[in-house]
Amino acid sequence: MPRQIGYIIGNEGCERFSFYGMRNILTPFLITSLLMYLPAADRPGAAKDIFHTFVIGVYFFPLLGGWLADRWLGKYRTVLWLSLIYCVGHACLAIFERSVAGFYTGLALIALGSGGIKPCVASFVGDQFTARNRHLARIVFDAFYWIINVGSFFASLLMPLFLRHYGAAVAFGIPGVLMFVATIVFWMGRHQYVMLPPVAHDPDSFARVVRTALTARAPGEGRPGLVVAFVGLLAAVASLALIPVLGVVPAVCLAFVATLAGVGSGARMQLDRAQGGHPERAIEGVRVVLRMLVVFALVTPFWSLFDQKASTWIVQAGEMDFPSWLHPAQMQAINPALVLLLIPFNNLAVFPFLRRLGYEPTALRRMTAGIGFAALAWVAVGSIQLAIDGGDPVSIFWQLLPYVLLTSGEVLVSATGLEFAYSQAPPSMKGTLMSFWTLSVTVGNLWVLLANAGVRNVTVLGYIQNTGISTSAFQMFFFAAFAGVAAVAFGWYARRYRVVDNYRAA
Template identity: 25%
Template structure:
């Protein structure tokens, strides 16, 4: 709800509170992300976990996938139990505990896994609900400041994402991993302090659940949660007891479960006994293709904190403008380019209007991310004889950002436009499952390294993306007919 008095760049002052909270939360998330894979692959002599790079890539992929998957139950908990405001606080608190757990300087990996589990759980509570609170700062959907307010909010995300690898990477240098994890914990703590201190600017915003669970529903929820935990324990227990539950197998099992979710959901919508109109059914068929395209895009794009980070550490001359940098610093290139080019692409899409369709935007994004891995294949070929310039990675991230700014901003919009009327609320979560699928499968592509050289690995993924992108261009007319596309998908800033 909008309020009189002082404003934050012309917006409700509550936006300043949420801007800062999200900036610090993203600082903690991207800070951990910038060192997690290299920490896991570092030998015990270097205070790491001693995993192979392929296993570390699989873990980072599943970790990112679960972050997006748990946003679905996180939103439900806020709607039915806690309310958005308390969900954001407790989510941030659990995230902070997770980073503290990882910062404990002990040789056992128990606190690392505990920390990751806490961070996943906390992010599921915080991430979807803080965006909901931003929307509720404004009185009506047609409030002209809403889009500009979200743009400011996403600027906070990218500021946190830009500075985190610089700070955390520098602190973690020289095997000081736990200092890096501590910095992430401090970042989340600052976000929480600021959230509590600025709480007076959020009165009436997300204080109560939308539809609170009744006592019988609470009991039913408790029984279902207990049953789910029991089934999971029963499924994993025998593996663990016999020593067959390796990290690689667990990551693969989680990936398979994540893949089943959208397949089952789309089958349920298209094959179930729902009274879909012919137009709704056609739109859903078109959306399945866009969902697959988005999953392929994120599969490659989100290899940045694993495969590309390893390339930076092992095969790159870590010097920029004559100054030494850390491998983690390369993770700051992406948010920097996003901040630079968001206004450029926003103006471009407004200028082009409906002349560029949604399938064409998705196709362009896939071609761009594919070309970025053609560049990686060239860099990897040159790196066989030594280290290559870091400018290769600068070029890779620049090309990838061109792709992201073509796909990510219209994802939620096209989801709401194509969803059948009876499934609009649920379908918003499905868009984020595309990211989840991409991250999980991307982690598993590390297995290809056993059979392919690095240049061939990058080239295989590049060809996959480019072929998928060209297919979207080729079938654009057919997809537009299925979509009944007569609208311009609004280009909001990317949500990451």
């Protein structure tokens, strides 16, 4: 095992404590403090919108971080400098707890710092391995995800107590201190890391190959791919016109998704036309990335369900019966605690058992099952909401069932997808592809904002009222169905996906 891995794992544990420490108290803090200027009935909805807008930013900025790492700074320097911005963002949350502008500035800086380093740290781990010891990389990616959840567990358990007993300045300040420690730990390993240089001005980069494919002409043929790309751009412009309805962040994000879908689909239609202008290695690399974008798109419904455990599920927990020693936000500690148990349990018991039965739990099969588990979790949480709406007292511990189902899905999707995305990425595009993986979380949270905006529509509200169930319960069952359809589509596509291996040669 490369010795320098310890520094990266230590950095990740502290950074994840800092991130989840502030994220998991964000919704209750907004409802009880920063949004007090709104009517009480409007605060939960506004808090959920702010939370998911923040998460959109966190998982959108990996595009910037991946680009900086691949083309200009390299992964190490990108992580180091953006970590310092991350620390400043935490300081803003602690200092400006009563200032809307100051607090939102802190959230923006954290989104930039946390999002920017996200693809770089994950791919930096992979850079420390070669094809000779790649079997250890899979263990480390699991350990990487395991330590993330160690930080998340203690943050979820402790930060709501600090918020309740010591106030927002202390509760947001402690994660800031942990982020500073994370930065120092990462810096300490600087003399031992394998640091692959950035590929500046690569004539065969992803963007250049895509541009060649879209613009190249074939004798006697049109350019249907370019037409599809243009339609995507038109859809992006139309999305920007929705800013007054959806808000700036959702509309801009929707425009980006439309552009990516149009350009990616068009390039895939005409990718063979890039031959001659670029080496086959680069063209095949783009082909792999475009295939992976379909995988990532089908994972987005999972993230729309998963991230609502820190918003919708907290709001539901506040409506349930709970003991005085428990803060509703502390229920989130169940998720990382289960991860710590389920990852080794799957690796040591479940997967070997399936292999003995002759069924290989490949990465794509695990991810298909994970999306299905998330759908079941939301069936369970929707059923709980029906009981709450019926007026019966419901114990908060009934949420254990959906947490078990959702976490079972998480370890099959998130931990697996992280290593799978790295293994599929060509060497010059690893940061970019890891950025697209995190972008799937952005799109998942975009679906949440669009659904929240939809239930504010008078026509939609009228339809929900005719069903005889509450808006909250209706949304929960909607998301369950959304993920169920995605699981079926993902499984169908996975059977046709051709897996490649792009680890660094020994």
